[in-house]
Amino acid sequence: MKSHASTLLAEVRTFRQNHPDVRYVDLIALDIPGHFYGKRYPVEMLEKVAAGGPLKLPQNAVLLGTQGGLFKIGDYCFNDGDPDANRRLVPGTLKPVSWESQPLGQMLITSDGTEAPIEFEPREVLAKVLERLHHKGIHPVVAFELEFYLFDRKLDNGLPQYARDPLSNDADDQPNLHIERLSRFSQVLDDMAQTAKDQGIDITVITAELGPGQFEINFGHLDDGLRAADWAALFCRSTRGVALKHGYRASFMAKPYLQFPGSGMHVHVSLYDGAGNNLLAAHQQQPLRHAVAGCLELLPHCMPIFSPNHNAFRRLGGTVNAATRASWGFEDRDACVRIPESDPRNLRIEHRLASADANPYLVLAAILAGLEHGLEAKREPITPLNEDRTSGADFPLEMLDAVRAMQHHPVVRDKLGAEFVDVYCENKRQDHLAFQQEINAREYRWFL
Template structure:
């Protein structure tokens, strides 16, 4: 049974032109991003690419109901409830690229999943973002988004205790130690890796800009240039993670995208910069009479009001919640402020004409499609209902009266009761994601860790 071709599927001519330009590429990674943000799929041969573009490719719907390890989660309703039925994957326009770090070089094509009648498959996280962007565009509002990516580069070998450690500085071979935040000397030591990264990004048309040595040994940040197409910004982020991970392996390192890989070191965030443009591309968040535009204020108000319901999207995993603490850059309440990095929603300093907001709650382990969809939904809520933000925070603020969920379990329960999330993501995406996280929570709650036994075993 073939599926109905969706209107936004990539044209066949895109694949034909690519194959003409790249005669030596014999295989392609077919990639679907699942609700956990994990790249799933298969490697297809060169002769299979054109049939994918012409007719789509059947994939089991259960691929979107897997936990992080790749095990089926029956509670999603995507395994036995429908006989593990196939859906159909169609290529995303503009996603066909080479993987310049592979040898022999492969290509990559990313896909979205659809029902056989051509309608959106509700559990595909990219479809959730499409839904929110279309909602804005129906009002002639166009999201402009950009992500920042914090991550760790770890040594391929663990330390004497079997624990992960920061990657050695490649040029000198010395161990990474100390914070060295904004250190240019540390970045210089990573010249072979950074050079390869920028070269590969250019080949993939990824708008990678600044790299920073962050606030812990082995921690770095990469920024992506803003995109006038909101979907492209999230696509860029998932591609950049694939690029960093692939290059790190080939340079004797491992890239780590956990929100808090080390208990006593800085966590890794995934900040989202956002504004809205009119049909001519003018920034609707630009200052008005030397003050914040009403639309920007209302967007902030909506994000504040919906943040507690949204926290499971921003902090989806057990490890995500280790990142949040007082007096840190991972906010524990829905505060906002201008030129203040301690708040959840920051209005950065800069040109009044380029004014935008920076959403700082998400960890790097979150799914960028679900983060962007949820942030846009909060902005829409605020703009549509003219919600004014709370009082601005000019210093560190932890408003005890408006705390966010305090832990993973509370975030799961609040998300499950949220009508806002059902509307933001679509009811099926919300239900699948919450089911995945409930099962994951049960798994970790049942485990007895070595630390737990050492703490209690010979004492109580």
């Protein structure tokens, strides 16, 4: 414990030496909807925390709805006295913030690894899944890919406007995959990539996607699943900040335009044993087939995680490469679970169903739970799309149906934790109902 504290203390002191103008550090964690919450600490107080001092935040901050309000969930929020819960600093995540108007730092905090972790905290849910896999001799290697849209900074009566091409000042309103779009938006994209690298994130490939103002960023493969999800979460935060600095809005909203492709979160996962052998490639790839079968079996029961809000369900099946059924295939981007072409050493699955605004900790936890279940059950998957374009299993396409499918599924409750599943499903149910409590202009137009 002393060694851990001394490492953190050295990190904080080095940061202060390298950034003497930084007076405050944001201590942040991801809540259930995927938003950051936390506190802004004077940097000298951060030294005390790093040395072993207490760090407490309200436990129920994790339960905030999409709009920041609290819902009554069991005895949480209104019958529990709103207790504090211990958090700890995540080593290696203290970095400068370059997109704010004043010098600032930020650092991740978490309840996992504390004396009493919060069972429904997203990072803790993933930590438990990874710990269980490690005890079984299974070591995941993970890489995220995130799609997002750039919009003009100014909204038009609350509606997004196309990003302006910085060279022509025309709206980037044409869907295309042209490489020239990377050049035209290079100033903001380069800043996003460099800022992410300054946060310790390994940015690799940048792609201009099909939608107008839509791009994709790929991250490097990591043998630390928690850090891989940290990267995805931190990238969303920094990218929004950098976009505003350049006069844009960056959004990971799943389906901002009905007529254009939505934005997805693609997750590549391979599994290795302690000796570094790819478990999916053994025995003529039979474990791969079992893992795929497990993913597809649990997929319909994890839809509130993969599509965490009303808008995310709009993305499914509407346009390019977004399935409406649980399916798989080799080198097939229409499949929910794609097997990219690779050598046996790098054999992996690519899970393509989650929306870009999903919680990365929970998405990875659900994927790993499916892989684990498949390896245990040893069932054969359904026919791949390569052999039958109609192959697939139905999954819910509406939030309340999805919540019902998730809440009482025994394998999901066992793999992700019954307390988490109950809390998460009620959070999503309440969020969905709150979303319905507004009459919009279309409703008056139709029924007035």
